[in-house]
Structures are given as C-alpha cells and as structure tokens.
Amino acid sequence: GAGVSQSxxxxxxxxxxxxxxxxxxxxxxxxxYWYRQRLGQGLEFLIYFQGNSAPDKSxxxxxxFSAERTGESVSTLxxxxxxxxxxAVYLCASSFTGTPLTQYFGPGxxxxxx
Amino acid sequence: AQSVTQPDIHITVxxxxxxxxxxxxxxxxxxxxFWYVQSPGQGLQLLLKYFSGDTLVxxxxxxxxxxxxxxxxxxxxxxxxxxxxxAEYFCAVGVVQGAQKLVFGQGTRLTINP
Numbered sequence: 641g642a643g644v645s646q647s648x649x650x651x652x653x654x655x656x657x658x659x660x661x662x663x664x665x666x667x668x669x670x671x672x673y674w675y676r677q678r679l680g681q682g683l684e685f686l687i688y689f690q691g692n693s694a695p696d697k698s699x700x701x702x703x704x705f706s707a708e709r710t711g712e713s714v715s716t717l718x719x720x721x722x723x724x725x726x727x728a729v730y731l732c733a734s735s736f737t738g739t740p741l742t743q744y745f746g747p748g749x750x751x752x753x754x
Numbered sequence: 755a756q757s758v759t760q761p762d763i764h765i766t767v768x769x770x771x772x773x774x775x776x777x778x779x780x781x782x783x784x785x786x787x788f789w790y791v792q793s794p795g796q797g798l799q800l801l802l803k804y805f806s807g808d809t810l811v812x813x814x815x816x817x818x819x820x821x822x823x824x825x826x827x828x829x830x831x832x833x834x835x836x837x838x839x840x841a842e843y844f845c846a847v848g849v850v851q852g853a854q855k856l857v858f859g860q861g862t863r864l865t866i867n868p
C-alpha cells in the first residue's frame with residue numbers, strides 16, 4: 641500500500657558525469673510520468689509511459705536525457721554528461737489507466753550538479 | 755498551447771484569516787483542473803480536482819475551489835487558515851491529448867503569520 645517511491649532522495653554529482661534516478665510507482669498503476677522542478681519554478685513534464693505503449697518523450701529537454709520502464713514497474717531516468725542547468729528536483733508520478741490525470745507523486749530526487 | 759498562470763508568487767495571511775489563491779488557465783477544450791500542495795521537502799499532494807459537474811469542488815484539509823469558465827479561473831479558497839497550511843500551492847490543467855500530462859503554474863508560496 642506504499643505510495644510512489646524515488647531513489648536516491650539526494651544526488652550530488654560533478655559536471656559531465658552520468659546519473660540515474662529511480663522511480664517505483666504505486667502497484668497496479670499503468671501510467672508513469674517524470675517531471676522536473678527547477679528552483680522556484682513549477683513542474684515541467686519530461687516523459688510519459690503508458691503500459692507497453694511507446695513512451696511520449698516530447699518533454700525531454702535534450703538527447704542527454706533518456707528514460708526506461710520495465711513493463712508496468714520501475715522506471716529509470718538517466719541524464720548523461722550532466723550540466724549545471726540540470727540541477728533540479730526530479731519528480732515521478734503514477735496513475736491508473738482509467739484516471740490518467742489523477743497523478744500521485746513521489747517525494748522527488750534533488751539533483752545538484754557542481 | 756495550454757498554460758496556467760498563478761499571479762501571486764507569495765502570499766502572507768494571518769492564522770485564522772481567509773485565503774484565496776488565484777489560478778487562470780488557457781486550454782482549448784473542457785479543462786481538467788487540479789490543485790496540489792507541496793510542503794518543504796515533500797512531494798506533491800492532491801488537494802482537489804475538477805473534471806465536470808458542480809463548479810464548486812470540495813477537497814481535503816478544508817479547501818475548496820470554484821471553476822469559472824467565463825473567467826478561465828479555478829481559484830482555491832479556505833475560510834480559516836492554520837499554521838500547518840504554510841506551503842507551496844500549484845494549480846495545474848490536465849492535457850488529454852497525447853501524453854495526458856499535467857501543465858503546472860509557477861506556484862504560490864503561502865506564509866502564515868501567527
């Protein structure tokens with residue numbers, strides 16, 4: 641009965657390194673979303689997974705960003721060659737197929753790129 | 755394109771006073787509207803949502819919101835705030851084409867004076 645979980649909660653990395661962020665959705669939720677929240681900003685949509693369909697990557701800001709999801713379970717967001725502007729909180733959300741817009745959010749991963 | 759505007763970046767009210775947080779949206783079809791709250795270091799918690807029907811929506815923690823189509827608004831209200839209501843509040847519109855994502859406003863930070 642746990643909610644959406646994300647790991648790590650905090651990540652500090654050096655510019656140019658690759659990072660992986662993990663999201664565990666609520667069990668039974670078929671849809672999974674990644675959002676980015678820069679300091680003092682609202683959330684920006686990054687990518688959407690729905691079941692076994694091809695993901696919607698329309699929000700990814702550059703080809704350094706990619707994400708994978710295995711079936712209807714865990715998702716990993718990867719940022720390659722990190723830049724300082726990638727510093728943000730990365731939030732994951734999941735939802736049921738029938739109510740895709742009612743999204744439940746995880747606590748986020750705070751990424752700091754030095 | 756879809757967008758959400760929260761005109762007030764920061765609002766301060768006294769404990770026990772009434773509260774209204776403004777939200778205006780731009781969306782070409784019937785909107786699906788949401789209010790989320792984010793406490794420091796926490797993920798987003800859904801306060802309430804509007805999909806259809808009664809334009810006055812009741813949510814958790816004593817919050818309500820009113821959908822006004824003529825004004826493209828979905829303002830959040832609470833008759834009497836508590837110190838624990840201090841947080842960041844986000845309004846969002848749900849996009850049902852494509853990614854079925856949420857488009858968020860910039861947020862309003864609420865401070866409560868004792």
